[in-house]
Amino acid sequence: MTVLSQLTDRFTKSSGFVTLLRKELRFLLRRPSSYGIMGLVLFIQGVIFYYYATNIGPEYSAVLLETFFEVATPMTIFGAVLLSVRSLSDEYKQGSIRLLQASPITDLTIVLAKVCALWFLSWLMTLLSVYLPAYIYAIGQVSIGHIVAGYTGLCLVGMMTVSVSLLFSSLTDKQFLAGALTGAVLSLSYLMQRFTGLVSTSLGDFLSALSFKSHLRSQYGLIVYSDIAYYIACVVVSLAVATDALHRRRLYR
Amino acid sequence: MIALLLIIAFPLLLKFSAQQSGYFTFDVWVRCGATVVILILLVCLSLYRLKQWRTKLGRQSTYLKGLAAAYGLSISSCILILWFHDIHDIGRSLAFFIYVLISVPLACFEVSRPTKDVETDPKRIAASFVRAWGVVLSCPIMIAMYLFVSEHDRRIDWSRLGALQLSDELVSQFESEISKGLVVELYLDPDYSFSDRIGSFFEPLHDDITLVNVRQSPSRAAGVGFKMGAKLRLVAKGEREDQTVEIDFPLRRSEARDLLAGLETRLASVLSSYRAPDISVIWRDDEENRTDIPIKERAALNGLGHYMKLVQQELGKIDSTERRATNRSLWVISGFSNQRWQSPQTLAEKIIAGDSCLITANRLYTDMSRHESGGTLLSETKSLLSALGVTVGPERILRQPVVSISASAADRHYVMADIVEGHAVTAAMRRNLQHAPRLLLQTASPVKDTEPSLDSAADLKSRVKLFSAAHEGNADDAYVMGFRFGEGRVVVAADRDFLSDDLIGLESNALFLRMSLRWLRGVKLSHLDQYRPSDLRIVPLKRSDRLWVGLIVFGIPLLVLLIGAIFFFRLNKGRIDE
Numbered sequence: 001m002t003v004l005s006q007l008t009d010r011f012t013k014s015s016g017f018v019t020l021l022r023k024e025l026r027f028l029l030r031r032p033s034s035y036g037i038m039g040l041v042l043f044i045q046g047v048i049f050y051y052y053a054t055n056i057g058p059e060y061s062a063v064l065l066e067t068f069f070e071v072a073t074p075m076t077i078f079g080a081v082l083l084s085v086r087s088l089s090d091e092y093k094q095g096s097i098r099l100l101q102a103s104p105i106t107d108l109t110i111v112l113a114k115v116c117a118l119w120f121l122s123w124l125m126t127l128l129s130v131y132l133p134a135y136i137y138a139i140g141q142v143s144i145g146h147i148v149a150g151y152t153g154l155c156l157v158g159m160m161t162v163s164v165s166l167l168f169s170s171l172t173d174k175q176f177l178a179g180a181l182t183g184a185v186l187s188l189s190y191l192m193q194r195f196t197g198l199v200s201t202s203l204g205d206f207l208s209a210l211s212f213k214s215h216l217r218s219q220y221g222l223i224v225y226s227d228i229a230y231y232i233a234c235v236v237v238s239l240a241v242a243t244d245a246l247h248r249r250r251l252y253r
Numbered sequence: 254m255i256a257l258l259l260i261i262a263f264p265l266l267l268k269f270s271a272q273q274s275g276y277f278t279f280d281v282w283v284r285c286g287a288t289v290v291i292l293i294l295l296v297c298l299s300l301y302r303l304k305q306w307r308t309k310l311g312r313q314s315t316y317l318k319g320l321a322a323a324y325g326l327s328i329s330s331c332i333l334i335l336w337f338h339d340i341h342d343i344g345r346s347l348a349f350f351i352y353v354l355i356s357v358p359l360a361c362f363e364v365s366r367p368t369k370d371v372e373t374d375p376k377r378i379a380a381s382f383v384r385a386w387g388v389v390l391s392c393p394i395m396i397a398m399y400l401f402v403s404e405h406d407r408r409i410d411w412s413r414l415g416a417l418q419l420s421d422e423l424v425s426q427f428e429s430e431i432s433k434g435l436v437v438e439l440y441l442d443p444d445y446s447f448s449d450r451i452g453s454f455f456e457p458l459h460d461d462i463t464l465v466n467v468r469q470s471p472s473r474a475a476g477v478g479f480k481m482g483a484k485l486r487l488v489a490k491g492e493r494e495d496q497t498v499e500i501d502f503p504l505r506r507s508e509a510r511d512l513l514a515g516l517e518t519r520l521a522s523v524l525s526s527y528r529a530p531d532i533s534v535i536w537r538d539d540e541e542n543r544t545d546i547p548i549k550e551r552a553a554l555n556g557l558g559h560y561m562k563l564v565q566q567e568l569g570k571i572d573s574t575e576r577r578a579t580n581r582s583l584w585v586i587s588g589f590s591n592q593r594w595q596s597p598q599t600l601a602e603k604i605i606a607g608d609s610c611l612i613t614a615n616r617l618y619t620d621m622s623r624h625e626s627g628g629t630l631l632s633e634t635k636s637l638l639s640a641l642g643v644t645v646g647p648e649r650i651l652r653q654p655v656v657s658i659s660a661s662a663a664d665r666h667y668v669m670a671d672i673v674e675g676h677a678v679t680a681a682m683r684r685n686l687q688h689a690p691r692l693l694l695q696t697a698s699p700v701k702d703t704e705p706s707l708d709s710a711a712d713l714k715s716r717v718k719l720f721s722a723a724h725e726g727n728a729d730d731a732y733v734m735g736f737r738f739g740e741g742r743v744v745v746a747a748d749r750d751f752l753s754d755d756l757i758g759l760e761s762n763a764l765f766l767r768m769s770l771r772w773l774r775g776v777k778l779s780h781l782d783q784y785r786p787s788d789l790r791i792v793p794l795k796r797s798d799r800l801w802v803g804l805i806v807f808g809i810p811l812l813v814l815l816i817g818a819i820f821f822f823r824l825n826k827g828r829i830d831e
Contacts, residue, residue: 030820030824031820032818032820032821032824033817034817035813035814036817038817039810039811039813039814039817040810040814042810042813043807043811046807046809046810047807049806050803053794053802054794054799128809131806131809132806135802135805145411146411148411149409149411209399209403221411222411223409223411224407224409225407226399226402226403228402229398229399229403230399232395232398233395233396233398233399234395236391236395237392237395240391
């Protein structure tokens with residue numbers, strides 16, 4: 001453990017990871033648009049929740065909680081895309097990426113610092129909505145475990161969205177294009193599960209495995225290992241490609 | 254060049270291995286073709302990009318060429334891994350892994366060679382390759398990790414009711430129901446992929462349950478295996494170990510298709526009158542070992558009648574007193590297309606022959622005039638009615654009642670039960686069901702010579718009563734009402750997903766299945782207690798609560814926006830001060 005901690009310390013201090021992470025966090029938390037996005041997402045969630053709570057029913061508390069997580073998933077994606085789409089493309093546009101790359105910081109460190117800061121912000125945005133499940137918990141009969149499982153899933157979805165968004169952000173200096181591509185890819189991944197009934201069983205399994213809609217079982221209170229593995233795989237691949245894209249820019253600029 | 258060689262080699266390797274394993278079908282050809290198209294597209298894309306890069310980057314394009322090839326191979330590997338991950342055939346699996354083993358070193362070679370020509374710092378280019386290969390390998394590694402975890406998947410249920418997991422108590426309740434000598438024929442739709450739990454639940458009780466898995470049915474295979482030439486093995490087992498009949502049928506493509514068109518139906522109708530706990534139909538394409546019966550002779554047998562006689566002779570040795578007193582079956586159906594499989598036909602014949610069935614089908618309710626896929630629903634319902642031997646009239650007949658389930662006997666009741674909690678009982682459905690008229694049924698479609706003859710006494714056509722099991726205002730009672738008419742012979746439960754892994758753990762669904770099993774066993778259900786759910790219904794909100802809930806729901810986002818506004822003004826103030 002000592003060796004591991006020493007290695008970790010060495011990485012975090014010598015690579016400038018912590019410094020860059022602090023800078024990114026400071027930037028994101030002082031940016032007014034971050035709060036605007038979070039407020040907008042919470043507001044839309046609140047409107048939908050209030051509509052359900054007053055117009056739909058009668059419904060069980062467990063079903064209402066599942067409905068909340070179903071609604072919160074696309075909202076998390078929406079918010080995470082808006083939060084993260086500027087990250088690298090903005091650096092390209094303003095030319096500040098050259099300053100970063102001129103420093104002894106590696107591309108991997110840049111990507112990791114940025115993505116960690118964005119993960120933190122997306123988790124913050126997700127967890128700020130906890131008052132809605134808390135209300136269901138207070139007057140219904142749901143378990144805390146169900147809420148925890150649901151939020152675990154939302155945090156994983158947020159992580160995946162941020163990573164994919166960072167990937168597209170690393171490929172272009174146009175924010176809108178990066179956001180549109182992220183939205184398109186995630187929408188396609190979400191909708192892919194709907195096509196499984198139209199094709200053969202094996203092809204349907206294939207599409208279902210690709211679709212993240214098949215990996216949203218946490219909203220029912222389930223923690224499924226394969227779902228976690230899916231999100232981790234998406235995150236790792238996205239970050240690897242983003243790092244490579246950044247490196248290519250450095251090499252061939 | 255290497256990519257082209259791989260493109261050519263892979264399907265050939267696949268074909269060879271598949272032939273060795275005896276499992277090469279039309280489906281595989283389709284997959285191979287699609288894979289080749291994907292690979293060609295990838296190569297074309299890489300070449301196109303290469304052309305673009307070459308103009309800008311000069312000799313560095315050789316590096317990019319290699320990188321593009323590596324990416325292409327990586328992506329194609331990922332697609333292939335995912336595409337074939339569900340196969341269990343050793344031959345094809347080996348072919349795939351051999352392909353990957355060959356392609357990766359070739360890709361390495363393809364990428365490493367251009368590095369010698371690149372006029373940049375060798376250290377930098379080496380580091381870039383490490384990163385590039387990290388990316389290239391990350392995709393297959395991550396997918397392999399995902400597949401590995403999926404194979405050894407585990408679930409942790411943190412919901413209060415354990416809604417998605419069968420509790421031990423529930424399992425013991427199911428077992429106690431089934432251990433009383435239940436005989437159930439479970440027909441699984443070939444597309445029904447959520448039956449793992451149900452299937453595994455019935456598996457240990459195999460001796461007591463007749464399981465006909467349509468995935469292995471000849472009619473399913475007719476679209477795939479018969480194009481390649483197939484062998485059909487018909488296995489019929491009696492109660493004792495030695496009461497087993499196995500007959501292999503050599504089949505050729507076009508001849509086999511017609512010959513087998515009604516096999517499942519015939520087989521079921523012949524064998525259902527016997528106490529045969531296990532009927533399975535297995536087809537293979539092993540032509541070398543086929544029984545040498547000339548095709549002409551087989552054609553003259555007019556649809557396997559000869560073989561049916563053989564089966565009947567063998568089964569005749571079983572004591573006829575062992576015939577079942579009741580013949581009830583559970584059907585899980587998702588589509589009603591006769592072109593895909595023969596279950597609606599079989600179902601119709603069973604109903605007309607006097608069997609009792611619990612049919613769980615999806616999308617049979619819904620207000621068809623409003624539903625976005627009303628056309629599909631309409632055609633499915635028409636197909637169902639057609640399968641039940643009813644000539645479908647004008648569409649207005651179908652629009653008034655939600656489902657016009659019908660069959661032959663005038664004195665039998667037909668019940669539609671809605672059991673999916675929450676979303677299944679729509680207002681439109683309740684309205685439609687409550688005002689559903691007694692349907693006037695038309696005569697059945699004419700019986701063709703090739704179809705098995707039906708019992709004319711039971712083949713009555715007249716007015717049939719349709720009872721609604723959906724209850725206004727409280728969907729939980731639906732399952733009880735579904736069996737209020739316990740003498741009903743056909744119970745249609747929509748949506749069929751109540752049997753799925755995700756919903757069977759819900760209290761009302763589990764109870765419905767228990768009651769279904771009892772009903773299938775012939776137990777009267779009137780004494781069953783009312784179901785009392787343990788969860789609370791908390792919406793719609795009371796009027797008195799709406800104000801403070803609204804304040805919280807909208808107040809907190811406004812608070813967050815306020816914090817953002819403060820930062821905005823502080824930022825602007827700082828800029829102005831500067």
